[in-house]
Amino acid sequence: MGLIEGKVAIVTGSGRGIGAATAKLLAQHGARLVVSDLDETPAGETAAAIRAGGGEAVTFCGDVTQPDFPAAIVQKAAGTYGGLDILVNNAGFTWDSMLHTMTDKQWEVIIGVHLTAPFRMARAAANVMREQAKAEIAAAGQAQPRKIVNISSISAFYGNAGQANYAAAKAGVVGLTRVIAREWGRFNIQANAVSFGWIETRLTADKAQGEAIEVAGEKVALGIPQSGLEVRKQIIALGRPGTPEEAAGPILFLCSPLANYVTGHLLKVDGGR
């Protein structure tokens, strides 16, 4: 029996990186997954890997920033599996510029994906999670634990040159998390945030590799310049970046019964920065 056997989980941005590793790990521990991403091919690969390992997964693809997306994916989870127990708001990317050259569009797009989308996802999830909890309380006096995990970044707390938009959004999502924890505690829903340091994914790969994402008709280059990486390692106690699998472990913890009395918490996962 897995740690989260039978629980229904949505992980946004689970086609790649931290989200893909999280979806696979939650499934390994018994969760039934809605794998979601902007890109259908990697989302399909994550879901196929879960099914190949004996788990359950369906895909639901689209842009988390579209206003009708949250209700639709929550409906997909509830329609497929009969409920929703775990929501991991992970989808996102960076669009860096120094503050004096950052456009309104850069600001709004990054606030949109990292802050507005998690807010709307939680609001949409409430329709199922809170209602399930109310029914359980009416029937048995107590609701099953349910979980929201929002992904933040150390950029929010130390600042990072070029990331005014991202740092503001990732700080904002921690405030959002704490409000969810306060408002939904009585429904036994735990809401927590995880702030990652340097995890090796497409987001932190060599910018020279030319990975990009298309945003409102514009090509946004992904990755970071690899100069200065050795210096970066020196400020990490463990002396190296983390893997997506190492990032997924603490998310599983927060989604599991091991964390049923942990809520409103910000868990730093940065190798000891």
Ligand SMILES: NC(=O)c1ccc[n+]([C@@H]2O[C@H](COP(=O)([O-])OP(=O)(O)OC[C@H]3O[C@@H](n4cnc5c(N)ncnc54)[C@H](O)[C@@H]3O)[C@@H](O)[C@H]2O)c1
């Ligand atoms: N990698 C790091 O070092 C690091 C550090 C701190 C925080 N984070 C955060 O972790 C999360 C995952 O990032 P990652 O490093 O795994 O990057 P990644 O690029 O490997 O994966 C992110 C996934 O999100 C999807 N996505 C992006 N925008 C989307 C949208 N609008 N709608 C739906 N899907 C969308 C992408 O297609 C991609 O598959 C992000 O929120 C990121 O900000 C990452």
